[in-house]
Amino acid sequence: MIGTDDFWALIGASATATGDPEARLAWLTDRLAERPAEDSVDFALRLDEARARADTWRLWGAASLVCAGLCSDDGFHYFQAWLVGLGRDTFERVIADPDALADVPQVRRLAGRSVDDWDDAEWPDWESLDYVADEAYERVTGVAEGLDDAVAAHGRVLSSSPDPADEQWDLDDPAELRHRYPRLAALFPLPAEGGVAVWETARP
Template structure:
């Protein structure tokens, strides 16, 4: 499974069914019908997407959108949610996190306290990380065998959730003016929460 096929499958799940749980079931079923090598490929493409989204600039945006409630793990799950939005949204957000202001699912969160967001509205999709593992187990009968299959390919897998180094320093959480300079549309939509980044 190459990058094009990975994105085609992720985007097809969004067209085929409604809701994140239904999409997970759909994706798992599709992957379980493929050869194990394709399932490993899916996981590798997902790991690559995580690595590309793992930037301090995107984390700054995620922190603001989530009202400061975006831990290391939460940011990792934010990557998966971003993958679920499709390739074009993903590519734009990785290049310029302020483009998240154009995403309807982000716009629906603006102006509402995080305490009012439903589970399905939260910008995270942790369970996407387990789809390939479940499909691999269905095919092989080996619990948690996907990790070994990834390692057998000579790939380290994705076990990091810290943003990588970038030329530009991350925004200081106590400097709203700097955040507004870098992300003007997100700053207008999501004012800083007192006491949070």
């Protein structure tokens, strides 16, 4: 069984094992594949629970500001997984105060640079974390794409896109962004500022 503490311990251990995102995914998959199939299900459920806590308009606005508006539904879904990958301490700080992203080294390295200059590995997304439990479950059971059915047996359906329940607001409103995220606004240009005339709605 993988509880919440075990889940975060695995995420942290993967970062200790290697700093490469792809190598971390392989490490996590290998560790889960050494365990009973139910542990892969538990991992998927714990990731989904963490993602639910990050699924807010408050955080989506901060992510959009960092990414110059390039934060579509998919982009924010992958951002949530990226935030999980930063570890439990950072995750908890940012969930409590999304403006705390301004203190995250991986975010600060992006400040003052055009998104066109970001390497793929620098983008704050980690889409493939969603596939770790699927691959491990298939290795253990030999059943391709069997994880969803196993999750359904727990009466659950894994999230596939954001669905925030808090109050929605205009993520493109520069005054609102500056008010909500003063530290991030000092690092990243607001819409119609810093040469960014119009934000896009999807990453190219």
